[in-house]
Amino acid sequence: xxxxxxxxxxxxxxxxxxxxxxxxxxxxxxxxxxxxxxxxxxxxxxxxxxxxxxxxxxxxxxxxxxxxxxxxxxxxxxxxxxxxxxxxxxxxxxxxxxxxx
Amino acid sequence: xxxxxxxxxxxxxxxxxxxxxxxxxxxxxxxxxxxxxxxxxxxxxxxxxxxxxxxxxxxxxxxxxxxxxxxxxxxxxxxxxxxxxxxxxxxxxxxxxxxxxxxxxxxxxxxxxxxxxxxxxxxxxxxxxxxxxxxxxxxxxxxxxxxxxxxxxxxxxxxxxxxxxxxxxxxxxxxxxxxxxxxxxxxxxxxxxxxxxxx
Numbered sequence: 001x002x003x004x005x006x007x008x009x010x011x012x013x014x015x016x017x018x019x020x021x022x023x024x025x026x027x028x029x030x031x032x033x034x035x036x037x038x039x040x041x042x043x044x045x046x047x048x049x050x051x052x053x054x055x056x057x058x059x060x061x062x063x064x065x066x067x068x069x070x071x072x073x074x075x076x077x078x079x080x081x082x083x084x085x086x087x088x089x090x091x092x093x094x095x096x097x098x099x100x101x
Numbered sequence: 102x103x104x105x106x107x108x109x110x111x112x113x114x115x116x117x118x119x120x121x122x123x124x125x126x127x128x129x130x131x132x133x134x135x136x137x138x139x140x141x142x143x144x145x146x147x148x149x150x151x152x153x154x155x156x157x158x159x160x161x162x163x164x165x166x167x168x169x170x171x172x173x174x175x176x177x178x179x180x181x182x183x184x185x186x187x188x189x190x191x192x193x194x195x196x197x198x199x200x201x202x203x204x205x206x207x208x209x210x211x212x213x214x215x216x217x218x219x220x221x222x223x224x225x226x227x228x229x230x231x232x233x234x235x236x237x238x239x240x241x242x243x244x245x246x247x248x249x250x251x252x253x254x255x256x257x258x259x260x261x262x263x264x265x266x267x268x269x270x271x272x273x274x275x276x277x278x279x280x281x282x283x284x285x286x287x288x289x290x291x292x293x294x295x296x297x298x299x300x
Contacts (some may be wrong), residue, residue, distance in 0.1 A: 067162055
């Protein structure tokens with residue numbers, strides 16, 4: 001293991017920043033959701049890197065739990081996007097401005 | 102150059118490049134495919150960090166299950182629907198870029214002040230990982246983290262039920278007023294998003 005841990009953490013930070021940019025810039029609800037997935041993955045990478053740095057498995061277990069939560073979140077989020085699309089025929093988040101329509 | 106260093110420097114640029122490509126593609130399917138590339142590179146990083154179980158889970162759950170679900174929904178909602186152009190707020194992209202650059206810089210300085218760029222992972226992780234990563238992880242998961250593990254199974258059941266409820270809801274009849282409002286909204290957002298949103 002010759003690669004310094006900080007490189008992994010910096011990579012994770014760059015990916016998280018790119019995911020944040022995606023959430024802020026994109027208008028398609030699906031693409032915003034994909035950017036959130038990218039952020040989640042970046043944080044998972046940081047957790048696994050910390051696990052390696054501290055020499056125990058707690059970080060890996062937390063990354064595993066975060067993957068489970070991400071799977072549940074994707075299922076519910078996509079169902080919500082589909083139901084919004086059915087109602088307004090659009091996945092553009094600017095079109096979904098009213099809470100009840 | 103040691104092998105794992107080489108692997109890192111091959112896959113890290115691919116990871117960042119695929120993330121940038123995902124941000125800039127207008128077509129949702131292309132963006133999803135670039136995201137899959139990104140997930141694979143992150144899986145390789147897990148392998149470098151001595152986490153082969155998470156490497157497999159990343160490929161099976163993320164690149165497999167989750168992205169298939171994404172592509173399924175993209176296909177369901179129509180692939181040819183490109184994103185509306187124009188900015189919602191003035192200077193939105195520039196501000197987002199500044200924010201992201203600031204975050205990366207902050208991360209850089211925090212890392213340099215914290216663990217430093219020379220710190221390598223301590224040796225002896227094989228002892229923690231003995232006899233193998235999957236067994237060691239299972240041991241921790243089913244002893245120390247047993248209760249959270251059970252709670253996540255409840256969470257998954259709730260998510261499955263929620264998805265069924267959300268997807269199965271009977272569509273109520275759409276009134277003419279709603280139809281008009283919707284057509285107006287679509288015409289406005291197609292014409293000029295920034296003007297249409299002004300109060």
